[in-house]
Amino acid sequence: xxxxxxxxxxxxxxxxxxxxxxxxxxxxxxxxxxxxxxxxxxxxxxxxxxxxxxxxxxxxxxxxxxxxxxxxxxxxxxxxxxxxxxxxxxxxxxxxxxxxxxxxxxxxxxxxxxxxxxxxxxxxxxxxxxxxxxxxxxxxxxxxxxxxxxxxxxxxxxxxxxxxxxxxxxxxxxxxxxxxxxxxxxxxxxxxxxxxxxxxxxxxxxxxxxxxxxxxxxxxxxxxxxxxxxxxxxxxxxxxxxxxxxxxxxxxxxxxxxxxxxxxxxxxxxxxxxxxxxxxxxxxxxxxxxxxxxxxxxxxxxxxxxxxxxxxxxxxxxxxxxxxxxxxxxxxxxxxxxxxxxxxxxxxxxxxxxxxxxxxxxxxxxxxxxxxxxxxxxxxxxxxxxxxxxxxxxxxxxxxxxxxxxxxxxxxxxxx
Amino acid sequence: xxxxxxxxxxxxxxxxxxxxxxxxxxxxxxxxxxxxxxxxxxxxxxxxxxxxxxxxxxxxxxxxxxxxxxxxxxxxxxxxxxxxxxxxxxxxxxxxxxxxxxxxxxxxxxxxxxxxxxxxxxxxxxxxxxxxxxxxxxxxxxxxxx
Numbered sequence: 412x413x414x415x416x417x418x419x420x421x422x423x424x425x426x427x428x429x430x431x432x433x434x435x436x437x438x439x440x441x442x443x444x445x446x447x448x449x450x451x452x453x454x455x456x457x458x459x460x461x462x463x464x465x466x467x468x469x470x471x472x473x474x475x476x477x478x479x480x481x482x483x484x485x486x487x488x489x490x491x492x493x494x495x496x497x498x499x500x501x502x503x504x505x506x507x508x509x510x511x512x513x514x515x516x517x518x519x520x521x522x523x524x525x526x527x528x529x530x531x532x533x534x535x536x537x538x539x540x541x542x543x544x545x546x547x548x549x550x551x552x553x554x555x556x557x558x559x560x561x562x563x564x565x566x567x568x569x570x571x572x573x574x575x576x577x578x579x580x581x582x583x584x585x586x587x588x589x590x591x592x593x594x595x596x597x598x599x600x601x602x603x604x605x606x607x608x609x610x611x612x613x614x615x616x617x618x619x620x621x622x623x624x625x626x627x628x629x630x631x632x633x634x635x636x637x638x639x640x641x642x643x644x645x646x647x648x649x650x651x652x653x654x655x656x657x658x659x660x661x662x663x664x665x666x667x668x669x670x671x672x673x674x675x676x677x678x679x680x681x682x683x684x685x686x687x688x689x690x691x692x693x694x695x696x697x698x699x700x701x702x703x704x705x706x707x708x709x710x711x712x713x714x715x716x717x718x719x720x721x722x723x724x725x726x727x728x729x730x731x732x733x734x735x736x737x738x739x740x741x742x743x744x745x746x747x748x749x750x751x752x753x754x755x756x757x758x759x760x761x762x763x764x765x766x767x768x769x770x771x772x773x774x775x776x777x778x779x780x781x782x783x784x785x786x787x788x789x790x791x792x793x794x795x796x797x798x799x800x801x802x803x804x805x806x807x808x809x810x811x812x813x814x815x816x817x818x819x820x821x822x823x824x825x826x827x
Numbered sequence: 828x829x830x831x832x833x834x835x836x837x838x839x840x841x842x843x844x845x846x847x848x849x850x851x852x853x854x855x856x857x858x859x860x861x862x863x864x865x866x867x868x869x870x871x872x873x874x875x876x877x878x879x880x881x882x883x884x885x886x887x888x889x890x891x892x893x894x895x896x897x898x899x900x901x902x903x904x905x906x907x908x909x910x911x912x913x914x915x916x917x918x919x920x921x922x923x924x925x926x927x928x929x930x931x932x933x934x935x936x937x938x939x940x941x942x943x944x945x946x947x948x949x950x951x952x953x954x955x956x957x958x959x960x961x962x963x964x965x966x967x968x969x970x971x972x973x
Contacts, residue, residue, distance in 0.1 A: 501857075504857055506857065508954060508955055508958050509955050509958070510856065510857045510858045510902075510935055510949075510953060510955065511857065511858060511949075511952075511953050511954050511955060511958075512857035512858070512859075512953070513860065513952035513953060513954075514857075514859075515859075515860045515861050516861050517861075527952065529950065529952065529954050530950060530954050530956070530958075530959050531954070531958070531959055
């Protein structure tokens with residue numbers, strides 16, 4: 412997937428969702444904040460009213476302003492309080508913080524409450540004038556702490572950030588997962604497409620080979636009959652010369668037969684096959700083709716390993732691989748090993764021969780590609796087709812020191 | 828018994844005179860933003876007035892103003908909060924709230940500058956920095972200024 416597509420299909424929707432959620436949260440938060448502030452203001456106004464009534468009551472009783480304020484000085488939410496006369500002179504004051512009474516002459520006469528910021532949080536300020544029965548006028552100046560509101564808003568902010576982070580994290584995980592799934596789906600789709608093309612190609616090769624075989628076999632048969640006739644009825648001095656010609660015709664016929672046989676569509680007849688048995692059978696049939704007498708063959712398995720496969724087809728694959736290994740090894744070792752890996756069986760055919768160049772490895776399983784002088788380049792191609800027809804996979808790599816390693820990964824035998 | 832009654836009466840009277848727990852007595856002077864004044868002078872004396880029910884001394888300076896020669900009693904901060912030694916004869920610049928009492932000129936200091944350092948003691952509305960907020964940890968200061 413291209414970077415642009417990733418951005419369009421994953422990053423952009425994610426950002427879009429985030430923006431929508433953010434907008435909703437911010438608008439909602441502003442609304443709740445406004446409502447909460449209004450509510451708190453109403454409550455503070457109500458508290459101030461009660462305070463004003465109480466203060467006026469004590470003053471009516473003749474209590475000194477300083478003493479009256481002293482009664483409320485320990486209240487948790489009252490940061491400061493002052494009593495002013497009608498000339499806005501401060502008669503008495505109390506404050507939780509030493510010398511802190513942020514009243515200014517400029518504030519005198521303010522009708523609406525106001526909020527100031529302080530290191531101890533927001534403080535709600537109010538000037539509440541009242542008149543006693545004897546006509547004396549006082550103004551109560553009150554500084555009421557909005558710390559609880561601040562704490563609530565701070566907590567809401569923290570929760571908002573936490574939710575945002577969680578949303579971001581969940582979104583990132585979700586979209587990464589989605590992206591991964593989509594990537595895997597596309598990869599599978601590509602694989603299926605490639606497989607389809609490969610099948611098509613195989614069918615074409617198969618059809619072409621059949622047609623060519625058919626077209627060549629008929630004249631070859633005639634040619635063979637003619638050579639036999641010449642051998643039987645021809646001049647005796649020609650008979651010895653006819654024999655090589657007849658052998659060549661047979662060889663051409665064999666090649667065509669082999670092509671036709673190898674390139675037939677593969678339909679595995681599955682059965683339980685012990686890997687050891689197939690490997691031993693393959694070694695018996697092709698071991699003789701080993702180049703050098705010093706080639707040692709070895710089969711390794713830690714436990715009996717079996718696969719669900721077509722015995723003959725798997726024999727053909729192992730014959731191909733062991734033959735190749737033998738032919739590439741003049742002296743050394745050809746090792747076949749089998750082991751279980753989860754629900755798969757891994758069969759390795761390893762030799763210590765001359766090895767394969769890197770560039771040859773890439774096209775090794777293509778049809779008509781060979782590194783041998785006399786090979787036709789269909790053995791490994793057919794081997795791959797057989798392994799894939801069983802739901803397996805085959806690959807080639809360089810050996811640990813030298814030589815080549817072919818690795819076949821096959822589904823294990825079906826249980827139950 | 829009679830002696831016990833007298834002692835009890837004395838204790839009750841003393842309790843009535845003491846401020847109730849958690850309450851503060853009305854204070855005499857507050858930081859009035861309307862009476863802010865800036866002075867520059869030299870320290871004539873350093874006093875540590877007992878405050879906080881005698882649990883901590885409060886740093887008070889006697890400063891002679893350079894231009895007028897007037898003496899000011901400057902309330903700085905609790906001694907523990909002011910993180911620098913001041914000395915008699917040292918030049919200082921002070922911004923604070925002025926009040927006069929018993930013929931004495933007083934300043935409640937908000938900013939104090941000494942030796943190229945500025946100590947922020949209260950915020951712009953007079954909130955004491957040693958009671959919390961930014962710079963509450965030992966005499967918040969900044970470079971030359973004021």
